[in-house]
Amino acid sequence: MEKSDLKVKVLGTWSSPFVMRARIALNMKSVNYEFLQERLWEGKSERLLKSNPVHKKVPVLIHGDKLICESLIIVEYIDEVWPSAPSILHSDPNERAIARFWAAYLDDKWFPSMRSIGFARGEDEKKAAIAEFEKGLVLLEKAFGNCRKGKPFFGGDQIGYLDIAFGCFLGWLRVTETTSGIKLLSEAKTPALINWAHRFCSDAAVKDVMPDTEKLAEFAKMIASKRRGEAPPKS
Amino acid sequence: MEEVKLFGFWPSPFSLRVIWALKLKGVDYEYIEEDLPHNKSNLLLQYNPVHKKIPVLVHGGKPIAESLVILEYIDEVWPQNPLLPKDPYERSIARFWAKFIDEKSRPMWEFFQKFGEEQEEAIKNNFEILRTIEENGLGDKKFFGGDKIGLADLVFGMAIHLLAPMEEVAGVKLIKADTFPRLHAWKKNFSEQPTIKDNFPDHNKVVEFLKIRRETSRISAHPNQ
Numbered sequence: 001m002e003k004s005d006l007k008v009k010v011l012g013t014w015s016s017p018f019v020m021r022a023r024i025a026l027n028m029k030s031v032n033y034e035f036l037q038e039r040l041w042e043g044k045s046e047r048l049l050k051s052n053p054v055h056k057k058v059p060v061l062i063h064g065d066k067l068i069c070e071s072l073i074i075v076e077y078i079d080e081v082w083p084s085a086p087s088i089l090h091s092d093p094n095e096r097a098i099a100r101f102w103a104a105y106l107d108d109k110w111f112p113s114m115r116s117i118g119f120a121r122g123e124d125e126k127k128a129a130i131a132e133f134e135k136g137l138v139l140l141e142k143a144f145g146n147c148r149k150g151k152p153f154f155g156g157d158q159i160g161y162l163d164i165a166f167g168c169f170l171g172w173l174r175v176t177e178t179t180s181g182i183k184l185l186s187e188a189k190t191p192a193l194i195n196w197a198h199r200f201c202s203d204a205a206v207k208d209v210m211p212d213t214e215k216l217a218e219f220a221k222m223i224a225s226k227r228r229g230e231a232p233p234k235s
Numbered sequence: 236m237e238e239v240k241l242f243g244f245w246p247s248p249f250s251l252r253v254i255w256a257l258k259l260k261g262v263d264y265e266y267i268e269e270d271l272p273h274n275k276s277n278l279l280l281q282y283n284p285v286h287k288k289i290p291v292l293v294h295g296g297k298p299i300a301e302s303l304v305i306l307e308y309i310d311e312v313w314p315q316n317p318l319l320p321k322d323p324y325e326r327s328i329a330r331f332w333a334k335f336i337d338e339k340s341r342p343m344w345e346f347f348q349k350f351g352e353e354q355e356e357a358i359k360n361n362f363e364i365l366r367t368i369e370e371n372g373l374g375d376k377k378f379f380g381g382d383k384i385g386l387a388d389l390v391f392g393m394a395i396h397l398l399a400p401m402e403e404v405a406g407v408k409l410i411k412a413d414t415f416p417r418l419h420a421w422k423k424n425f426s427e428q429p430t431i432k433d434n435f436p437d438h439n440k441v442v443e444f445l446k447i448r449r450e451t452s453r454i455s456a457h458p459n460q
Contacts, residue, residue: 020337054331054367054371062326069331070331070334073327073331074327075328077324077326077327080323080326081323093312094294096308097304097305097307097308098306100301100303100304101300101301104301104303104304105285139285
């Protein structure tokens with residue numbers, strides 16, 4: 001059987017930006033997959049612990065009998081197993097390196113700085129966290145200017161690796177804007193990224209897997225109250 | 236052939252892994268030693284404005300930062316003696332372990348900067364990490380890359396280059412033949428590879444460097460002693 005004909009499953013949650021990366025990549029390649037939803041707020045299932053024993057995290061891509069973990073590694077795997085257009089990674093090594101650099105920045109520095117806004121205690125901490133986060137956004141606005149070369153996406157005419165790596169966080173970014181009461185993507189500082197965000201969310205490979213902001217905000221509230229040890233709301 | 240430059244720091248495992256990759260592939264390059272941490276060159280700051288760190292590879296004037304990104308770039312531009320296998324699944328496994336070891340490297344060095352109970356805790360953590368690397372990562376293979384060294388081997392190379400001297404200076408033994416037999420064997424096999432053997436900082440120099448570091452840590456941990 002052709003490798004690309006084997007059954008594909010994604011182990012994950014609808015709310016995770018990392019899981020979204022895998023789903024967008026599969027959508028881009030028109031690969032049918034079964035979405036196995038984990039209820040992480042109820043604990044980690046046997047299935048998850050077996051599929052990702054090292055990290056015990058989602059997403060896991062299950063391809064035939066193979067298990068692939070780590071969202072960006074999954075995206076590269078998908079691009080390699082289904083090499084037909086559209087390509088997710090650029091063909092030029094330097095462009096690929098730039099995209100991988102920024103993806104690493106997003107995961108190692110930028111997304112943690114977004115989470116710090118939510119965890120900040122008191123106005124001063126919150127202000128500092130937001131300032132740090134906005135610095136990152138300005139860097140990304142500049143990177144977008146350099147990467148896009150006048151085209152609509154980081155990847156050029158179509159969404160690519162860095163669009164996926166970054167765009168997956170838009171749902172949570174919007175939730176953070178709602179809860180903090182501050183426009184993080186602004187016309188003043190990040191005009192190009194605002195337009196990019198609209199285009200990204202409208203993309204055919206993205207729109208069905210990008211969570212609704214209100215639903216995500218409700219979910220965030222539920223998780224927060226669970227963390228505080230309160231009883232879950234009846235829903 | 237376009238010019239290749241590498242900005243590095245001699246005790247850093249992050250720049251050493253890039254040197255190994257370039258040497259393995261027979262790539263000529265100019266090496267620029269950075270005077271860290273206080274005297275970073277203007278060129279380094281210009282080439283890596285986001286992180287201001289080494290290593291930075293500059294190829295034909297275009298800079299690339301972040302050692303794992305650099306390694307993949309090198310493997311793509313100079314495909315001889317590949318660091319990654321051809322099969323996509325095997326590649327994903329290699330990348331997984333390179334990333335895991337890379338992310339656990341700094342935590343694994345914590346024991347060296349700690350004392351007493353904190354050090355005991357850090358050593359316990361290391362044992363867990365090493366267990367995972369040995370059983371899930373290396374398994375029965377000679378190298379992480381199989382019969383030949385690959386991406387994850389270059390990243391785990393810090394076990395010889397930095398971790399072993401740290402063990403020596405701190406008086407702690409982490410990877411022993413009876414506790415981690417496969418990693419112990421890996422260390423011997425990896426260090427005997429010609430490219431690795433020929434491109435290794437002087438052991439005594441590393442030990443002296445680390446002794447100063449450990450003393451600095453001790454002073455800040457126990458300022459009144």
